[in-house]
Amino acid sequence: MNLQQFRMWHTLSLTLALVSIVLLCPGVNCSKILVVPLDGSHWLNMEIILRRLHSRGHEITVLRSLKSWYIPENSTIYTSINVRMLEDEEDLEVYNRLLLDVIECRKKSHFVRSFCQQYLITKLFSKGHGMLADSAALLLDDPVFMQKMHDAKFDLMLTDPAFPVGVILGRFLKLPVVFNVRWINNGESHFTMAPSPASYVPVSGTELSDQMDFADRVKNVLFYIYSQIEQHFYISPAYSDVFKRHFPPGTDLLSLELSADIWLVRADFVFEFPRPTMPNVVYIGGFQSQEPAPLSGDLKTFVESSGDHGIIVMSLGTFVSALPRETTEAIAAAFAELPQKVIWRFIGEPPASLGNNTLLVKWLPQKDLLGHPKTRAFVAHGGTNGMYEAIYHAVPVIGLPLLFDQFDNVHRLKARGAARVVEAYSLTKENFLEAVKDVVENLSYRENVQRLSRLHRDTPVTPMDTGIFWIEYAIRNKGAAHLQPAGYSLPWYSYFCLDVAAFLSAILVTVVWFSVFCCRIICCRRSKTKLKGE
Amino acid sequence: MNLQQFRMWHTLSLTLALVSIVLLCPGVNCSKILVVPLDGSHWLNMEIILRRLHSRGHEITVLRSLKSWYIPENSTIYTSINVRMLEDEEDLEVYNRLLLDVIECRKKSHFVRSFCQQYLITKLFSKGHGMLADSAALLLDDPVFMQKMHDAKFDLMLTDPAFPVGVILGRFLKLPVVFNVRWINNGESHFTMAPSPASYVPVSGTELSDQMDFADRVKNVLFYIYSQIEQHFYISPAYSDVFKRHFPPGTDLLSLELSADIWLVRADFVFEFPRPTMPNVVYIGGFQSQEPAPLSGDLKTFVESSGDHGIIVMSLGTFVSALPRETTEAIAAAFAELPQKVIWRFIGEPPASLGNNTLLVKWLPQKDLLGHPKTRAFVAHGGTNGMYEAIYHAVPVIGLPLLFDQFDNVHRLKARGAARVVEAYSLTKENFLEAVKDVVENLSYRENVQRLSRLHRDTPVTPMDTGIFWIEYAIRNKGAAHLQPAGYSLPWYSYFCLDVAAFLSAILVTVVWFSVFCCRIICCRRSKTKLKGE
Known part of the structure; x- marks a missing residue:
């Protein structure tokens, strides 16, 4: 191989190495x-x-x-x-x-x-x-x-x-x-x-x-x-x-x-x-929270048609079709009586009591809807993702918890005055309607969730x-x-210092016992001396 | 007041208000x-x-x-x-x-x-x-x-x-x-x-x-x-x-x-x-740590004259003149035997044993010296500020703790292999010299403090x-x-759940006592029945 061939070969191999690095690993990190x-x-x-x-x-x-x-x-x-x-x-x-x-x-x-x-x-x-x-x-x-x-x-x-x-x-x-x-x-x-x-x-x-x-x-x-x-x-x-x-x-x-x-x-x-x-x-x-993207198509038209009353969004996440039939009927009937428009993520046979103001969708752009200025409340099962999105976009919640941590999650928002909770087992058209109306009309829920949102977003790094x-x-x-x-890495008795406590207690007991023992000996001697003296 | 006067007055008062706001409160925050x-x-x-x-x-x-x-x-x-x-x-x-x-x-x-x-x-x-x-x-x-x-x-x-x-x-x-x-x-x-x-x-x-x-x-x-x-x-x-x-x-x-x-x-x-x-x-x-500024004047000349051996910095902070006379003499004598140059923050009568390689100063630009590439070690009393500056600038420490948290501080750096500790009460020329030489010559101290420094600086926000x-x-x-x-806001017995523990223990004891009581009654009846049967 002459010098020129060597240089060509060297350049080619170097280029190949660089290309493979760039292909396999396109960033500095x-x-x-x-x-x-x-x-x-x-x-x-x-x-x-x-x-x-x-x-x-x-x-x-x-x-x-x-x-x-x-x-x-x-x-x-x-x-x-x-x-x-x-x-x-x-x-x-x-x-x-x-x-x-x-x-x-x-x-x-x-x-x-x-x-x-x-x-x-x-x-x-x-x-x-x-x-x-x-x-x-x-x-x-x-x-x-x-x-x-x-x-x-x-x-x-x-x-x-x-x-x-x-x-x-x-x-x-x-x-x-x-x-x-x-x-x-x-x-x-x-x-x-x-x-x-x-x-x-x-x-x-x-x-x-x-x-x-x-x-x-x-x-x-x-x-x-x-x-x-x-x-x-x-x-x-x-x-x-x-x-x-x-x-x-x-x-x-x-x-x-x-x-x-x-x-x-x-x-x-x-x-x-x-x-x-x-x-x-x-x-x-x-x-996971992000700023909302603008709505488009039918959803945009539907939301904009809601006027000053605004909209309510309902989604149960993974548990989209988990509610018993009578519960979905009660929810649909309650929604039908609201002045708001409702967008409900729903899979299955539509409820018979569905009102004209309610749009059933198989999927919904949750962040875009929650971040929309017309959104008044979020009916949710209380999954962590949804709760943080509600806080991020400052939307009060009607919690309908179903499993696992959902009960704790909605309880946390409720404790901060940013949610009402309705239980699936006792849900009726009346109590659900009352809860939704309360959350929409009572400004304290919105003010509380807005405060949480401000605090949640106030971080030096996202x-x-x-x-x-x-x-x-x-x-x-x-x-x-x-x-x-x-x-x-400590065993439990060392972690809680139980071994030290036992040791110090033993010393304390010994000292007390020895003091009592000494006192008794001294007392005995004294009384003996006294007896002898008598 | 005509319109023109009013406008002039309005403009003047607005300008005054703005100037006073800017003077009193020059930032948006x-x-x-x-x-x-x-x-x-x-x-x-x-x-x-x-x-x-x-x-x-x-x-x-x-x-x-x-x-x-x-x-x-x-x-x-x-x-x-x-x-x-x-x-x-x-x-x-x-x-x-x-x-x-x-x-x-x-x-x-x-x-x-x-x-x-x-x-x-x-x-x-x-x-x-x-x-x-x-x-x-x-x-x-x-x-x-x-x-x-x-x-x-x-x-x-x-x-x-x-x-x-x-x-x-x-x-x-x-x-x-x-x-x-x-x-x-x-x-x-x-x-x-x-x-x-x-x-x-x-x-x-x-x-x-x-x-x-x-x-x-x-x-x-x-x-x-x-x-x-x-x-x-x-x-x-x-x-x-x-x-x-x-x-x-x-x-x-x-x-x-x-x-x-x-x-x-x-x-x-x-x-x-x-x-x-x-x-x-x-x-x-x-x-408080900052990047070093370049040295100037006599200090710059002194530091640069140290060659490859580099320099050692000594400062006891607030306790600048706290050491007993015999200790400062021993330290000066030890310094005199080092190939490094030494800059020592010192107030008082200079030690008799002071070597030519040691410069006494009443004040020193600590961060600029610690951040200088020629600095090999820092002799310090172990105040928190100094310890963090040593970590920031990756300089190993010879700790000479005197009071309060200084003993704990130097112990922390020692536990991480980034410091040696010499006690004032037992300091001799020999043990101090040995400690300084060890820290300067044994690379592990520098490597350890460099690792700490890397981790300390690796933050999303300073x-x-x-x-x-x-x-x-x-x-x-x-x-x-x-x-x-x-x-x-809980009382101590509630914080540690001692009231709950007492309550649950009482229930447990009652249940056990009641069970034993019932067992005894049943046993008694059986033995009575047995006796009657016999």
């Missing part, structure tokens, strides 16, 4: 991120973050179940890997059955119904955790898959720990782990990672606020005990086999979760009650940018070990 | 901020924030003692009001005496010396709190002064709660309160406002890290108990009279402090050990901008009541 999302509405959250990460040049790989509900196999923002996870086709059916059982629970007293519901969820999830543990074991036991994961040299695991396969795989691969989290194992994530005094931090599922009377605190403490029992007797044992085979002794799901580097918690303290937190917790509640910053922080710094509290 | 700072090194911190607030157009009023050490009466950034506060002229002398007593304490064992020191501080501060309470009472009892405060219509109280007059005055005037804080009453501010498990959160003054063995935890728990006794028996009673006369029943210093809206805590978790925190706590540790944002947030939103944890 390019890193390889492995994502294990949770399906359903949680995926909607995750996808928004992935879209932003992709736009910043990161290369994203998503593990998805072959039978995923929401997560598309083909995407322009990530490469998907199909794996065998949670392949039970009955899942949606299971939730519909659960919904009916929960409606039965709701008929009981305030104290009892929370336990009734939680027991139903425990029953459901203890089966679910078995399936999740099997899914994790299937992955770790597959040498071809694991070799592929190792060879990919990922820089980060981004996962929703409500689906624990991500943290198990991430820690097995020794990757920095960032959580996009609200729920974990047996409740709200804070209860796992931060001190949570049961005197003012309501346990999720209790529908309590931070202002509790004695009876409330008794309920909260009992619920806390129940959640600990659930963790130790239902959840942890499900994973013991996979940890025994693949991790060092002593590892359990809780210890893996606590070792996560950054917790991007989908919460904000305009919505959550103030409570202790930790240095590696970053709050990104409402990160929740989305905050989230992206900390994901990239964990990549740049290969984790965030310096933010890990040492308390996580 | 103009608000009236009342500042009650703590004197000494704490003022240096506060002044930096005030300078920034002034540049953003806020109107600042500073309350200062007529006999202030550091706070100038005349300033271009604030208006000062002289009041009668802490007029004891012996203050500096008191600290010098304390220093000698502390050196005696340091000679005792690790376990004992912390208690010895803390007892000295308790003795000193219990007198100090009496004087502080008197200062607060003097202000609140002065009707002319209080009228002036009311009339000024301030928008915010910005104060360092280590000097509690600010929070007392702020709450009396019903102003939103922002703290620029590290210390409060009887220790580090976190211990007042966030759960602090004694198993891994070292109490200030213990010189413990977050990795404690059993003996360490015993010490930490005892120290925690001591601090509670100090709070309830030495500090709180000092203020009882002023609260009784001017505040609603039940108010004490702790409840006022807990009601602060935002706590700007001068800490960062590259320095502090990770621990629970609260939503209204904002971390601004290192906010600590200073974060602080300013939250001060203005509290002004904009008239406080931050929505970030106030409900637990602060």
Whole structure:
């Protein structure tokens, strides 16, 4: 090879290398991120973050179940890997059955119904955790898959720990782990990672606020005990086999979760009650909210035809067709009596009592409608995403909670005077109409939600940018070990200083006993001397 | 007045009004901020924030003692009001005496010396709190002064709660309160406002890290108990009279402090050990750090003459002339043997053993020297400001702690491998020289402090901008009541759920007793039936 050939060859290979780098990694921040999302509405959250990460040049790989509900196999923002996870086709059916059982629970007293519901969820999830543990074991036991994961040299695991396969795989691969989290194992994530005094931090599922009377605190403490029992007797044992085979002794799901580097918690303290937190917790509640786009077509015409009365938006999210027939009829009849126009996300046979003012749609541009100046109220099931969008766009809420955290969520908005709550089991045309009219006509709901909105938007960095910053922080710094509290690795009796208390009590008892002993000896001697003297 | 006169008059009055607004309030963010700072090194911190607030157009009023050490009466950034506060002229002398007593304490064992020191501080501060309470009472009892405060219509109280007059005055005037804080009453501010498990959160003054063995935890728990006794028996009673006369029943210093809206805590978790925190706590540790300016004059020539060996900087801050004579002689002799050049902030008779390589100066541009590429190490007393500047500029430290938190501070840097500690009471030429050589020559110190520096600077918003944002947030939103944890207002037995525990235990005991009772009755009946049968 002469010099000219060498130069040509060198230039060509350099160009090819550069082109391949640019093709594979189009941004300066390019890193390889492995994502294990949770399906359903949680995926909607995750996808928004992935879209932003992709736009910043990161290369994203998503593990998805072959039978995923929401997560598309083909995407322009990530490469998907199909794996065998949670392949039970009955899942949606299971939730519909659960919904009916929960409606039965709701008929009981305030104290009892929370336990009734939680027991139903425990029953459901203890089966679910078995399936999740099997899914994790299937992955770790597959040498071809694991070799592929190792060879990919990922820089980060981004996962929703409500689906624990991500943290198990991430820690097995020794990757920095960032959580996009609200729920974990047996409740709200804070209860796992931060001190949570049961005197003012309501346990999720209790529908309590931070202002509790004695009876409330008794309920909260009992619920806390129940959640600990659930963790130790239902959840942890499900994973013991996979940890025994693949991790060092002593590892359990809780210890893996606590070792996560950054917790991007989908919460904000305009919505959550103030409570202790930790240095590696970053709050990104409402990160998905965006300014509204202008409406178009029929929807625009319909909204504009509402005049000064404005519109009401109704959507139950994933539970779009979950309400019993008589409930939808009552809602439709109530809507028919309103001066407002109503846009209702609805799938199924239209209610017979539907009024002319109500438009049923199979899908609606929720943020564009909530951000529209004519929107007067939002009838919602109380999913977290919807609640934060209502706060962001300052729309008061009529809550119609159906499952899980929805009861707690609408209760939070109600406690701040920004919502009314109507229960599905007791909903009638009259009480629903009264609640909607109250929220629309009583200005206090709007003023309260406007105040929450102002506070929610008053941040130095948007929740989305905050989230992206900390994901990239964990990549740049290969984790965030310096933010890990040492308390996580202590046994429970040391964490609560019970060993120290026992030791100090023993010393105290010994000192008291010895003093008494000495006193008695002295007294005895004195009385003996006295007797002798006599 | 004809139309032309009217127009002229109108234009003139409008111009005057606009000029007066611009003169009094030159920025869009103009608000009236009342500042009650703590004197000494704490003022240096506060002044930096005030300078920034002034540049953003806020109107600042500073309350200062007529006999202030550091706070100038005349300033271009604030208006000062002289009041009668802490007029004891012996203050500096008191600290010098304390220093000698502390050196005696340091000679005792690790376990004992912390208690010895803390007892000295308790003795000193219990007198100090009496004087502080008197200062607060003097202000609140002065009707002319209080009228002036009311009339000024301030928008915010910005104060360092280590000097509690600010929070007392702020709450009396019903102003939103922002703290620029590290210390409060009887220790580090976190211990007042966030759960602090004694198993891994070292109490200030213990010189413990977050990795404690059993003996360490015993010490930490005892120290925690001591601090509670100090709070309830030495500090709180000092203020009882002023609260009784001017505040609603039940108010004490702790409840006022807990009601602060935002706590700007001068800490960062590259320095502090990770621990629970609260939503209204904002971390601004290192906010005072700035990029270095180029050196000039003799100092520049001296530094540049150091060649590849570089320089060592020594400064003891406020305690510039606090070391005993024999210690300064030993330090000077050790410096004389180094190949580096040394710049030593020194006031007093120069040591006899001073080498040619050592330059004594009465003042030094600390940030410019620490940020100079030739700086190899920083000999420091371990004040918070200096520690954060060392981290910011990535300079390893030889700690020579003298008082208060300085022992804890240097211990924190030592625990991260970025410092060596030499004690004043046991300092010899040999051990000091060995420590300095180790820090300069062993690359691990520099690598560790560089890592800390990288992490410390890796933030979405600078600590200073974060602080300013939250001060203005509290002004904009008239406080931050929505970030106030409900637990602060609970009595201690409710906070720890002891009433609930007693109630549940009583039920449990009753149920067990009743079961045993029933069992006995059944057994008795059976045995009677048996007997009858026989």
